[in-house]
Amino acid sequence: MKLLLVGEYRDGRLAAETAELFGFAARLDAEVSMVLVGSADDLPAFDGRFYLADLETYGEYQPDVHKRLVFEAIEGEQPDVVVFLHSSYGWDLAPRIAAAMQTAQVSGVVGIDDGGYVVESCNGKMLRTVHPETPVAVLTLQPGAFEALKMDAQPEVIKLDTSSESAIKFVGCRQPEAGVDLTRAEVIVSAGRGVGSADQVALVEALASALGGEVGASRQAVDAGWLDRSRQIGTSGQSVSPALYVACGISGAIQHLAGMKGSGIVLAVNTDRDAPIASVADVLVVADVAEFLPALVEALEKR
Amino acid sequence: MNILVCIKQVPDMAGHFEPNEAATWFDEAGHAWRMNEYDTFAVEEAVRLKEQLGGEAEVTVLSIGPARVVETIRKAIAMGCDEGVHIDDADAPERDPWQIASMIAGFAAGRGFDLVFTGMQSEDRSSAQVGVLIAERLGVPCVTGITAFGWRDGEITVEREIEGGRNCSIRLKSPALLTCQQGLNSPRYPNLPSIMKAKRKALTILTPEELGLEKPKTRSTKFRLHERKTAGVVLEGDVQMLAVQVREILETKTAVLGKGGAR
Ligand SMILES: Cc1cc2nc3c(=O)[nH]c(=O)nc-3n(C[C@H](O)[C@H](O)[C@H](O)COP(=O)(O)OP(=O)(O)OC[C@H]3O[C@@H](n4cnc5c(N)ncnc54)[C@H](O)[C@@H]3O)c2cc1C
Numbered sequence: 001m002k003l004l005l006v007g008e009y010r011d012g013r014l015a016a017e018t019a020e021l022f023g024f025a026a027r028l029d030a031e032v033s034m035v036l037v038g039s040a041d042d043l044p045a046f047d048g049r050f051y052l053a054d055l056e057t058y059g060e061y062q063p064d065v066h067k068r069l070v071f072e073a074i075e076g077e078q079p080d081v082v083v084f085l086h087s088s089y090g091w092d093l094a095p096r097i098a099a100a101m102q103t104a105q106v107s108g109v110v111g112i113d114d115g116g117y118v119v120e121s122c123n124g125k126m127l128r129t130v131h132p133e134t135p136v137a138v139l140t141l142q143p144g145a146f147e148a149l150k151m152d153a154q155p156e157v158i159k160l161d162t163s164s165e166s167a168i169k170f171v172g173c174r175q176p177e178a179g180v181d182l183t184r185a186e187v188i189v190s191a192g193r194g195v196g197s198a199d200q201v202a203l204v205e206a207l208a209s210a211l212g213g214e215v216g217a218s219r220q221a222v223d224a225g226w227l228d229r230s231r232q233i234g235t236s237g238q239s240v241s242p243a244l245y246v247a248c249g250i251s252g253a254i255q256h257l258a259g260m261k262g263s264g265i266v267l268a269v270n271t272d273r274d275a276p277i278a279s280v281a282d283v284l285v286v287a288d289v290a291e292f293l294p295a296l297v298e299a300l301e302k303r
Numbered sequence: 304m305n306i307l308v309c310i311k312q313v314p315d316m317a318g319h320f321e322p323n324e325a326a327t328w329f330d331e332a333g334h335a336w337r338m339n340e341y342d343t344f345a346v347e348e349a350v351r352l353k354e355q356l357g358g359e360a361e362v363t364v365l366s367i368g369p370a371r372v373v374e375t376i377r378k379a380i381a382m383g384c385d386e387g388v389h390i391d392d393a394d395a396p397e398r399d400p401w402q403i404a405s406m407i408a409g410f411a412a413g414r415g416f417d418l419v420f421t422g423m424q425s426e427d428r429s430s431a432q433v434g435v436l437i438a439e440r441l442g443v444p445c446v447t448g449i450t451a452f453g454w455r456d457g458e459i460t461v462e463r464e465i466e467g468g469r470n471c472s473i474r475l476k477s478p479a480l481l482t483c484q485q486g487l488n489s490p491r492y493p494n495l496p497s498i499m500k501a502k503r504k505a506l507t508i509l510t511p512e513e514l515g516l517e518k519p520k521t522r523s524t525k526f527r528l529h530e531r532k533t534a535g536v537v538l539e540g541d542v543q544m545l546a547v548q549v550r551e552i553l554e555t556k557t558a559v560l561g562k563g564g565a566r
Binding site: 010011015061063087088099102104108113120122123124126127128130131132133167169171172174176186187211212220223225229232235237243244251264265266267271272278281283284285286291292296298299303 | 314316317319320327328329399400401424426427428429430431432435436439440444445446447448460463464465466467468469470471472473474475476485486489519520521522523524525526527528529531535536537538539542543545546547549550552553556557558559560
């Protein structure tokens with residue numbers, strides 16, 4: 001089997017998860033080549049052909065231009081499978097390639113099963129196996145699902161060029177506003193949508209203060225305006241590793257888990273015992289946050 | 304100004320999912336249905352743009368699915384969409400993104416939409432493909448996962464969030480397709496008169512065949528519970544008891560109570 005991996009540059013650097021593409025290829029024992037819009041001084045090592053387009057010329061996000069570049073590598077390589085990360089870059093570009101090639105695409109792959117690819121469904125509560133029905137398939141891999149693999153061979157580099165004409169003009173990026181640094185906190189008590197309302201966030205704050213910790217949030221709690229964006233934990237927020245992480249009314253979406261998997265003890269409070277947060281919880285308390293949090297604060301104060 | 308919004312009806316994700324007999328997808332029995340959350344942002348943004356243009360715009364909302372989806376189309380109309388299109392397709396829940404996109408592009412082709420809004424993904428299938436596939440078929444530029452949108456005479460400025468919390472600003476021209484991410488806006492709650500009015504609105508009903516439904520490119524099997532190896536314990540019961548149990552766990556398994564935590 002021949003894989004064409006699509007590497008990715010983010011914020012001027014090779015995205016760390018690119019190594020997971022190689023981990024996936026190793027699982028399939030496949031022959032690999034890679035295409036990347038990047039710069040020659042920061043390239044992954046592997047044994048194969050490397051199709052490289054210049055980052056300065058083609059930019060980080062010019063999907064129509066990148067589509068032409070990836071397509072050229074596909075023409076050169078004739079792979080059986082084209083593999084992206086399920087990242088803001090990959091989920092945007094992969095369907096453009098699938099459309100151009102009229103092929104099957106499987107999004108957010110977390111496993112391999114019997115000639116098919118395992119993906120999550122229903123907000124991570126369920127799984128299914130998806131089988132491509134076309135000779136070539138396009139995949140996006142869920143970051144964190146496959147082991148990162150570092151290799152040391154030198155690839156053969158092939159330069160790619162295309163017209164840089166684009167219907168999409170990339171203006172620039174804003175760095176997130178600096179705010180609370182949660183990365184050093186020993187205890188984090190996070191509020192999710194299940195907390196119910198802005199007023200109820202006080203219950204979470206009370207527990208955080210009883211435990212001498214900081215308040216964190218899921219994206220839902222931030223988007224609802226309950227807590228400041230700088231407290232968001234997950235792929236688009238901070239990555240934290242406290243000794244104790246308390247998830248209050250948080251379902252445990254993969255993007256949230258990515259930011260708190262490194263925590264010591266995880267305590268989750270959720271009314272749904274099937275919620276995906278159970279996969280990382282050392283203790284899952286099946287209860288309503290509005291009832292349990294005050295009870296826990298009281299129990300802690302009685303010590 | 305002619306705007307299309309594509310929406311999907313999905314079950315409440317807090318519900319319990321059971322595989323159907325063939326284990327290709329879930330059994331629909333017992334689910335409560337609502338609009339896919341990402342699509343609520345799409346509807347809201349389209350309606351806001353119409354308001355910005357002082358009503359010089361028409362917003363068409365489209366949904367594919369069995370009869371149950373009509374209720375969600377009416378919700379979008381109550382939020383401010385003008386016209387509703389129902390592609391009546393009992394098999395829609397199991398169709399793959401390629402097929403769904405083939406029908407929507409079949410509908411949109413030749414209708415001259417200046418803008419198409421979709422959600423960035425559905426909550427149940429989470430493929431994040433349909434919007435981009437429609438755009439590619441229509442040959443219009445597309446940006447995925449927008450968190451801000453601005454319009455001036457056909458010039459579009461959007462923001463798109465990428466990993467690490469960075470927001471990137473992007474410009475493009477209409478016609479275009481945009482897929483909407485959380486954080487774009489706060490969808491409105493329609494008032495009672497709009498709900499009543501939406502109930503009486505006549506919808507356009509079309510069949511998959513007349514829109515050029517294509518064959519699937521993928522097949523799903525083994526729909527199943529995501530079994531989790533819970534390293535830990537699941538506690539249930541009276542909250543006072545639970546609180547004491549949890550305190551004991553914190554005392555024995557962590558050092559946090561000693562360190563400035565609960566006096
Ligand atoms: C590109 C991208 C990036 C993202 N980045 C992030 C990120 O950085 N961080 C992040 O958090 N999310 C991120 N998300 C969003 C993520 O997919 C989820 O939508 C989000 O994490 C869900 O937040 P939640 O758990 O608070 O809400 P929900 O998923 O709605 O979960 C609420 C939970 O509360 C429970 N509940 C309800 N009522 C109660 C009650 N009374 N008591 C106890 N429990 C209750 C429910 O059972 C449910 O499990 C991202 C998504 C995308 C697509």
